[in-house]
Amino acid sequence: MSESDITAASEIANVPRHVAIIMDGNNRWAKKRLLPGIAGHRAGVEAVRRVIEACDKYGIEVLTLFAFSSENWQRPEEEVRGLMGLFLQMLKKETRRLHKNQIRLRVLGDTSAFSDEIQQHIREAEALTADNARVTLAIAANYGGQWDITQAARHLAEQVKQGQLEPEQISAEMFQQHLCTAELPLPDLCIRTGGDHRISNFMLWQFAYSELYFSSALWPDFGHQHLRDALLDYSGRQRRFGMSSEQIEGGAC
Secondary structure, three states: OOHHHHHHHHOOOOOOOEEEEEOOOHHHHHHHOOOOHHHHHHHHHHHHHHHHHHHHHHOOOEEEEEEEEOOHHHOOHHHHHHHHHHHHHHHHHHHHHHHHOOEEEEEEOOHHHOOHHHHHHHHHHHHHHOOOOOEEEEEEEEEOHHHHHHHHHHHHHHHHHOOOOOHHHOOHHHHHOOOOOOOOOOOOEEEEOOOOOOOOOOOOOHHHHOEEEEOOOOHHHOOHHHHHHHHHHHHOOOOOOOOOHHHHHOOOO
16 A cells, blocks of 8 residues: 555544445446446446455455346346346456455345356356455345345244244344345445435345445546545444434443
């Protein structure tokens, strides 16, 4: 890390462990330039690279990117086909780069809906990078918050059905361990680009006490300065988790 990077990182008093980003605005970015929608998604890949690099500099442990929701299958067939091709291309091209930079890759979501080739490359990428400890990059693909909660409930219901668990034993902590993010810390900060102010069925359980930050920048334009602004905003907030300001300031947590 260069001296300028150290200065940039040190100005953030409270760096989140886990940042989740809803990458919105690719199609609008392309439309403004009279380009096909897939051009916006390709430009968005460059933004992903920039943000991964910035997270590493700031010491952020986990970066989760909402790449493809379970509802995105409803988009035009040509766009979906293009997105699947881009996803496969990135798995093929970027995995070695991630591994070289000691970045671990995780894919969150129902991957069974993807082609056999994509599923194979996901398994290979996760296996290759499994022991990397610099930054964990989690890609939410064919993911939805309602799906995540539903599949966790099904797992617990099956354990009750098999007599392995009593209903009264189920707690919030146990439920959380059946979500597909169980091995990750809960997101501290959710950033949405593109100007809309909603979370679009992303990590509904996990965002219970996450800080939300909305940026008007379209995702392909999002870079280090935008992330810095979000982190500075986050750093200035007081996270109370249901307690009062007096309790937090008095060290009750």
